Amino acid sequence: MSSTRMSNSRDRHHRSDSVIARKALAILRSYWDFLGAFASAHRTIGAVAPTSHAVAERMTRLAGIPHVRTVAELGPGTGPITRSILAALPSNGRLWAFEVYEPFLDQLRASIDDPRFTLLARSAEDVNAIRQEDAAAAGGFDAIISSVPFSLMEPEQTRAILREAGKALGPDGVFVALQYHPRYLAPYLRDAFETVERSVYPWNVPPVLLLRARHPRRQE
Numbered sequence: 001m002s003s004t005r006m007s008n009s010r011d012r013h014h015r016s017d018s019v020i021a022r023k024a025l026a027i028l029r030s031y032w033d034f035l036g037a038f039a040s041a042h043r044t045i046g047a048v049a050p051t052s053h054a055v056a057e058r059m060t061r062l063a064g065i066p067h068v069r070t071v072a073e074l075g076p077g078t079g080p081i082t083r084s085i086l087a088a089l090p091s092n093g094r095l096w097a098f099e100v101y102e103p104f105l106d107q108l109r110a111s112i113d114d115p116r117f118t119l120l121a122r123s124a125e126d127v128n129a130i131r132q133e134d135a136a137a138a139g140g141f142d143a144i145i146s147s148v149p150f151s152l153m154e155p156e157q158t159r160a161i162l163r164e165a166g167k168a169l170g171p172d173g174v175f176v177a178l179q180y181h182p183r184y185l186a187p188y189l190r191d192a193f194e195t196v197e198r199s200v201y202p203w204n205v206p207p208v209l210l211l212r213a214r215h216p217r218r219q220e
């Protein structure tokens with residue numbers, strides 16, 4: 001091999017090593033930030049680490065993201081599920097994300113630059129208000145993906161978020177939620193939706209429960 005080819009291949013390896021190192025540092029930083037957030041606001045954050053890539057991808061598949069146009073995400077945090085949604089969402093799709101923790105809002109503003117993405121400093125209960133306020137969501141969301149910590153909220157807030165999510169979904173819309181508590185959410189979901197499916201993803205530490213709900217019950 002000529003010395004030029006050897007040095008080109010050395011440069012390529014060097015570049016890919018530094019890309020891997022930068023990615024590893026970014027992941028470590030996001031774990032560290034998450035742990036700090038949990039320490040200062042554990043009832044709002046509800047988890048000690050961001051959702052893994054494998055779980056985020058599973059949620060986007062359960063919600064059928066490659067085939068939808070309008071998506072709402074409740075509780076994006078540092079954005080692991082957000083990034084999976086954007087990677088799978090069609091180019092003419094839109095994603096609205098609802099977050100209440102200011103440091104996570106700052107991180108998302110700084111790290112996600114995508115014309116399909118709208119970040120809202122609003123609580124998850126406002127999901128139907130946004131459907132009414134934003135003409136692009138007027139037909140209802142095709143999918144709502146949630147990782148808000150329902151089991152740490154007051155029951156009335158859980159009911160309110162599920163009720164508003166039900167009103168905000170379009171005709172064939174689907175609500176997908178991630179939970180670490182094995183039993184908490186399903187009864188609330190069954191009160192709010194006619195169809196509720198559960199699946200456990202055991203390869204995460206701790207194992208996560210994924211719930212998918214359709215057909216919101218009509219509110220009196």
Ligand SMILES: C[S@@+](CC[C@H](N)C(=O)[O-])C[C@H]1O[C@@H](n2cnc3c(N)ncnc32)[C@H](O)[C@@H]1O
Pocket residue numbers: 044045046047049050051074075076077078079080081098099100101104122123124125147148149
């Ligand atoms: C368990 S973390 C999940 C974060 C991220 N989606 C992930 O999967 O790593 C829960 C997130 O929900 C947010 N959250 C809590 N209550 C909320 C509310 N009422 N409305 C919107 N977001 C909320 C928290 O600030 C936090 O970012």
